[in-house]
Every structure is written in C-alpha cells, then in structure tokens.
Amino acid sequence: MAQRRGPGPxxxxxxxxxxxxxxxxxxxxxxxxxLVARSGPARLLGPPPYLPGLEALWSPRALLLWLTWLGxxxxxxLLPARKVAEGQELKDKSTLRYPINGxxxxxxxxxxxxxxxxxxLPLEELAEMLLPLxxxxxxxxxxxxxxxxxxALLAPTSALAPGGNSGNPIYDFILGRELNPRxxxxxxxxxxxxxxxxxxxxxxxxxxxxxxxxxxxxxxxAMWLVNGFQLLYVGDALWQEEAILTTMDITHDGxxxxxxxxxxxxxxxxxxxxxxxxxxxxQPLGWPMASVICLINAVGFYIFRGANTQKNTFRKxxxxxxxxDLETIPTATGRQLLxxxxxxxxxxxxxxxxxxxxxxxxxxxxxxxxxxxxxxxYFTALLVHREDRDERxxxxxxxxxxxxxxxxxxxxxxxYIY
Ligand SMILES: NC(=O)C1=CN([C@@H]2O[C@H](COP(=O)(O)OP(=O)(O)OC[C@H]3O[C@@H](n4cnc5c(N)ncnc54)[C@H](OP(=O)(O)O)[C@@H]3O)[C@@H](O)[C@H]2O)C=CC1
Ligand SMILES: CC(C)CCC[C@@H](C)[C@H]1CC=C2C3=C(CC[C@@]21C)[C@@]1(C)CC[C@H](O)C[C@@H]1CC3
Numbered sequence: 001m002a003q004r005r006g007p008g009p010x011x012x013x014x015x016x017x018x019x020x021x022x023x024x025x026x027x028x029x030x031x032x033x034x035l036v037a038r039s040g041p042a043r044l045l046g047p048p049p050y051l052p053g054l055e056a057l058w059s060p061r062a063l064l065l066w067l068t069w070l071g072x073x074x075x076x077x078l079l080p081a082r083k084v085a086e087g088q089e090l091k092d093k094s095t096l097r098y099p100i101n102g103x104x105x106x107x108x109x110x111x112x113x114x115x116x117x118x119x120x121l122p123l124e125e126l127a128e129m130l131l132p133l134x135x136x137x138x139x140x141x142x143x144x145x146x147x148x149x150x151x152a153l154l155a156p157t158s159a160l161a162p163g164g165n166s167g168n169p170i171y172d173f174i175l176g177r178e179l180n181p182r183x184x185x186x187x188x189x190x191x192x193x194x195x196x197x198x199x200x201x202x203x204x205x206x207x208x209x210x211x212x213x214x215x216x217x218x219x220x221x222a223m224w225l226v227n228g229f230q231l232l233y234v235g236d237a238l239w240q241e242e243a244i245l246t247t248m249d250i251t252h253d254g255x256x257x258x259x260x261x262x263x264x265x266x267x268x269x270x271x272x273x274x275x276x277x278x279x280x281x282x283q284p285l286g287w288p289m290a291s292v293i294c295l296i297n298a299v300g301f302y303i304f305r306g307a308n309t310q311k312n313t314f315r316k317x318x319x320x321x322x323x324x325d326l327e328t329i330p331t332a333t334g335r336q337l338l339x340x341x342x343x344x345x346x347x348x349x350x351x352x353x354x355x356x357x358x359x360x361x362x363x364x365x366x367x368x369x370x371x372x373x374x375x376x377x378y379f380t381a382l383l384v385h386r387e388d389r390d391e392r393x394x395x396x397x398x399x400x401x402x403x404x405x406x407x408x409x410x411x412x413x414x415x416y417i418y
Contacts, residue, residue, distance in 0.1 A: 015171065027138045027265070033371075033374060037276040038276065042277060044369070044370045044373075065133065073191070073199065076101070076104070076105035076108055077186070077195060079104065083100040102238035103239045106234070124210040124214050127208050127211035130269060134268075141260040145173060148256065149172065149256070152177035155181075161175070163176075163254055180250075189249070193259075194244060201271045205227045206227065212278070220282055220283070222278050225285070236305065248390065270375070274362060281369065283368075293360050300356030301353065305353070307349035307352075326339075329408075332400075337398065345415060346409065346411045347412050358375055
C-alpha cells in the first residue's frame with residue numbers, strides 16, 4: 001500500500017494521483033482477471049475478451065447474496081468467543097479487545113453451507129455469478145470507505161492512523177483515516193481482514209470445484225489440490241487469528257478504500273483465480289507431479305508457520321522454553337530482536353514460506369498459461385513492498401540495533417538472492 005513520503009505539495013499531488021489511479025486500476029484488474037480466466041486464450045497480458053456492460057455487472061440477486069453473506073459473517077462475529085484478546089497499546093495508552101472466534105465462524109459457515117447443499121442449495125451457481133458479485137463487493141467497499149472517512153471526521157486525534165491524515169481527501173480516503181474504526185465493540189477492520197473475504201475465498205473455490213464436478217463428472221486432481229492448499233492457508237489464518245493483532249494492517253494502517261477493497265473484493269475474487277482458471281481450462285495432473293507439488297506446499301507452510309509461530313511465541317514471552325535458547329539482539333526500546341532460528345536465516349522468513357506456497361498453488365494449473373501465476377507475481381510485488389515498508393518502520397523503532405540485525409542477517413526474503 002502506498003505511503004506518503006515527504007511533505008512537499010508537489011510530492012503529495014504526485015502520490016495522490018498515484019493513489020487515485022490505483023483506486024481505478026485495482027478494480028479494473030480484478031474484472032480483467034475474472035473475464036480472462038473464463039476466456040479460451042486466457043491471456044493475462046492481452047486485452048479482455050469483451051468489455052462488460054452494466055447488465056453483466058449489476059445483478060440485484062448478487063447484491064442480495066452479498067449482503068446476506070456480510071450479515072451472516074457479522075452475526076458469527078458477534079457470537080460468544082472462546083477467548084477475548086487484547087490488542088497492542090494505542091497512542092492514548094489504552095488497548096482494544098477482540099473476539100477470537102474466526103475459526104469458529106469458518107466451521108459454522110461450513111456446517112451451514114453443508115446443510116444448505118444437502119437441502120438443495122445450488123452452490124455451484126456462484127461460479128456463474130463471480131462478475132456481478134465482485135462488482136457489488138467493490139461497490140460496498142467504496143460506499144463503506146466513504147462512510148468510514150466521514151466517521152473519522154468525528155474521531156479524536158488519538159484514534160487516527162499515522163498514514164492517512166495528510167489533509168488531502170482523496171489520499172486519506174484511500175489510505176484510511178481512522179486506525180480502528182468501531183461501533184461499540186464491533187471492529188470493522190479486524191472483521192473485514194479475516195472474515196467475509198477470506199472465508200468467501202474458500203467458499204468460491206468450493207463452488208468452482210462443485211461446478212467442475214457438474215460439468216465433468218468429478219473434480220480434477222488439480223482442483224482438489226488448489227482447494228486443499230488454500231483451505232489450509234485460510235484455516236490456519238483463522239486458527240492463528242490472534243496473530244493478526246500485531247500486523248501492520250491492524251497496528252499501523254488506517255482503514256480506507258485500499259484495505260476495504262483488498263479485504264472484501266480483491267481477496268475472494270482474485271485469490272480464487274487458480275480455481276477459476278481450472279474450471280475453464282482443465283489441466284492433466286498425475287500423482288507423481290501432484291506429490292511434488294504437495295511437498296512444495298508443505299515446505300512453504302512449514303517455513304511460514306514455523307517463522308510466524310517463533311516470532312509470536314517470542315513476542316508474547318521471550319522466556320518461553322521453545323524460544324528461550326535463541327540468540328537475540330537487545331534494543332533501546334527494551335524489546336529484543338531474534339537473530340537465530342528462522343529469523344536468523346533471512347529478515348522475513350515468513351514471506352519466503354508464503355511465496356513458496358504461492359508457487360505451489362499455481363503449479364497444478366500447468367505451465368501453458370501465465371494467468372494462474374498472477375497471484376505469485378502480484379504477491380511477490382506486495383511482499384517486497386511490504387518488507388521495504390516494515391524495514392523503514394523497524395529502523396525508526398530500533399535504530400542501531402536494527403542496523404546490527406541487518407548486518408548479521410543480510411538477506412531480506414530469499415537467502416543469498418534477495
Ligand atoms: N496472503 C496475503 O495476501 C498476505 C499475507 N501476509 C502474511 O501475513 C503474515 C504477517 O505479515 P506482516 O504483518 O507483513 O509482517 P511480520 O509478521 O513479518 O511482522 C513484521 C514485524 O515483526 C517484528 N520483527 C521483525 N524482525 C524481527 C526479529 N528478528 N525478531 C523479532 N521480531 C521481529 C517487527 O515488529 P515488532 O518488533 O514490533 O514486533 C516487524 O515490524 C506473514 O506471514 C505474511 O506472509 C501478509 C500480507 C498479505
Ligand atoms: C488491493 C491491494 C493490492 C492489496 C490489498 C492487500 C490485502 C489483500 C492484504 C493486506 C494484508 C493482508 C493479510 C492477509 C490477507 C491479505 C491482506 C488483507 C492475511 C489475513 C492472509 C492470511 C495470513 O495468515 C495472515 C495475513 C495477514 C495480512
């Protein structure tokens with residue numbers, strides 16, 4: 001996500017123009033991907049097969065379905081939680097409380113969907129409704145961010161995010177002004193980051209798998225792999241829900257159009273691209289190759305989970321026996337930096353694991369098309385940018401200790417390469 005650098009009016013207008021262009025470019029890219037995935041040539045870089053008119057984008061049924069989905073996820077969010085976690089300390093020294101019931105929401109959604117399908121709910125029809133659904137999700141994200149922008153006008157200064165308060169309305173609308181917009185205990189950013197989009201992504205995958213079974217008698221091995229890998233990723237994110245409370249998105253970024261669109265539209269409709277591609281372009285995949293791909297995903301997941309768990313355990317309790325033996329660097333803030341274990345290999349081992357998994361999600365789609373590799377390309381760019389942003393924040397936070405860490409662990413994401 002873009003971040004304002006330098007206060008000069010010329011710089012601001014250039015960045016504002018860039019941010020505004022992104023606001024148009026991202027939804028256009030999403031629509032392009034949805035159209036291309038179902039077209040014969042499936043060319044990522046070519047023109048879209050046709051330009052959809054309003055009749056292809058707008059559907060009251062899709063709107064109703066989408067609002068029902070948001071309502072269901074909001075209701076599940078409000079159910080009693082197994083735990084209530086405290087977030088990081090805020091500027092005014094207070095902390096917010098968050099329900100830890102995301103995994104419960106996933107299980108209950110799965111139960112409801114299973115009951116619905118057994119009762120005759122045609123889930124596979126979702127496969128034909130992706131375009132209008134993506135359109136209403138984008139519209140919702142737009143209206144929602146507008147309301148959030150207006151709500152932030154009434155918020156106290158201590159509730160504002162560091163990034164989205166330049167005074168330029170377009171820029172602030174996109175980055176988001178308020179850090180943790182809430183009504184009562186309902187936290188909009190936390191809700192959107194993990195629930196409707198992430199659970200919606202695996203539901204769309206499932207609908208595409210069922211559609212494939214309807215068209216071809218049974219789902220292909222490639223479709224099973226993509227569904228299985230991505231379900232593991234989403235299930236893991238929800239199981240480890242508390243870990244999200246220390247991410248930049250929650251602790252640093254405002255909740256504006258970029259994140260609302262990312263959470264509600266971009267994740268479910270572009271992260272399901274491999275399954276969309278496979279529905280219209282079946283790929284032969286034998287067990288030997290499938291086993292290699294499973295191994296790649298397992299390696300990626302092992303690194304991703306190992307690194308994230310190591311850091312989270314260490315941040316919660318540095319004397320925990322699982323991390324107590326790791327080498328650390330003290331910092332002036334009183335916090336320490338891990339310099340052995342996963343975090344001694346590269347400075348972002350969790351990104352490395354995530355990227356290896358992204359590769360494993362594309363490989364079942366074969367190598368005849370670039371389109372299913374879009375996620376890997378986009379994700380590499382996102383993580384390189386995110387890593388750069390995190391490094392700048394860590395340098396500011398930890399100063400010399402961070403420089404020492406960079407000297408001792410010179411590679412950022414990929415050992416000996418980057
Ligand atoms: N699928 C997707 O679209 C996306 C997935 N992700 C994934 O989400 C997860 C969270 O990512 P993200 O929030 O970006 O970043 P990280 O979980 O990597 O968190 C970065 C923070 O970790 C702490 N840290 C850094 N180095 C060390 C160290 N050596 N020892 C101890 N603490 C350290 C610092 O915070 P502090 O010191 O304050 O604790 C730093 O700001 C990742 O696994 C990522 O792959 C992220 C973005 C998008
Ligand atoms: C629309 C833009 C180009 C980019 C939007 C970015 C968002 C889609 C991502 C920003 C950080 C994210 C995280 C996750 C999903 C994607 C977004 C919302 C996870 C929830 C994915 C699962 C991981 O286990 C945790 C991630 C945290 C960050």
